[in-house]
Amino acid sequence: MTLLTAPRPDTLRTEELLVNMGPQHPSTHGVLRLVVRTDGEIVREAWPQIGFLHRCFEKVAESVTYAQVTPYCDRMDYLASMNNGLAWCLAVERLGGIEVPERAAYLRVMMAELNRIASHLLAFGTYALDLGAFTPFLYGFRERELILSIFEKISGGRLLYHYPRLGGVARDLTPELAGEIRAFIAQMRRAWPEYNELLSENQIFIKRTANVGVIPAAMAVAYGLTGPCLRGSGVKFDLRRAKPYSLYERFDFDIPVGEGIKGEVGDCWDRYWVRMREIIESLRIIEQALDGLPEGEIQTKVSRTLKLPAGEVYVPCENPRGESGYYLISDGKTSPLRVKARGPSFNNLSITHALVRDVLIADVVAIVGSIDIVLGEVDR
């Protein structure tokens, strides 16, 4: 007698399945939908579907004043609000010929670097979470909280700050707050080795990330990858060094790149490790900014109904996730003729289809997590 449940070779068949991951999947970091073609546990192809968070930023920007665009920019990469606001202000200031006081430029650098650390700490925590480790998330949030507290004191906000303003910054740094930033630097330096013990050197984590999702350098450049995704592939390109803005040329820092320590150059672990090392470099920059902070004004007078001369400008900035910038065209009125936002996540995500080929479903999570996207600037 044959068992009903026993497989019969003549009826056994396999089939490829199209499956949706997201837009509510916990590993897709916001509303990203991945359509994957699976063959058992293997993903043959993956297509990212975006746009769920489209808020018509570029259209809105055409009908408001230059100063009113600034808070919208905070909402692009909402985990790097300080950096986004800076990129927008720099574009307007360059086209308008607006001088920014040195003290304001230093404060902008200080806050941008603090935000980079906060963003990388969140990336550290959520990446571990994606791969099934819960504890690192709590560690990351412990130090991130100190930064948010500093931001709250200087800007009033914990997520969106509207701190860089056209021609300067919103508020000055008090001596008490400077002390708090120094205390944070010391605490972060103490905690950093803990992070590595917990996750970077964790054998399970290394097995999940080393040699997974390898992006060769040429491929990274061709797909317009920037930030840790590009540097993880061994390309030493950082806009703070290549095209310095906001006085970055005065600061001394290293540019970490992927070296293939645990596997091949450009794998998920390399991208992760670049972020971890950037935390240390950002601490160095903040320390130099505190030591060299010039006295003086923090704001140049800028008209509320600023009119920019006709022309166009694009100022790329190094955000935590890569090149962020606003291509701004003015026709001499009080509103821009056109604003095009270039967010690094949009470009970094576009490599997904080429990268995710014949990999395990679990590796899709490891790969997409290692790209560290924020959908706010993908969908705009």
Added chain:
Amino acid sequence: MTPQEIHARLTERFGDAIGPWTEPERGDPHIAVAPGSLHAVCAFLRDDPELKFDYLQLISGVDWTDRLSSVYHLMSLSHGHGVVLRVDLERGNPRVASVADLWPTADWHEREAWDLLGIVYEGHPGLRRILLPEDWEGHPLRKDYAAPAAYHGVTNA
């Protein structure tokens, strides 16, 4: 190389397809390229060893009300120089060659310019909407775009 030197190189090679050099009072200069020559110009910029534009930063569509433009910000990671190309297109029939075969990153940027401004990139591997739903009507970043009164029963009030 400065943008002006790059402009001289391009004029020498492509002649009338390249617009005259103008230095703006403020902001960034750009190089105007005839739509028919865009692909050849881009291929030259990418492959010439002295130019070597390996990195396409972004493509932006622009509506000037009398015409549309497709703007290309290019950078060379090895030489550290950059350039901005602009192609002016007829508003009624905006067509230009896709550069997605030269820089794969152009794929999504061109889909976005199609989606929001209705610029057709010929030879693109799959020119379809990217940010808006497939059944959306019109191209919202056109200056004369009127938002629909409702979308699938959701009113716009």
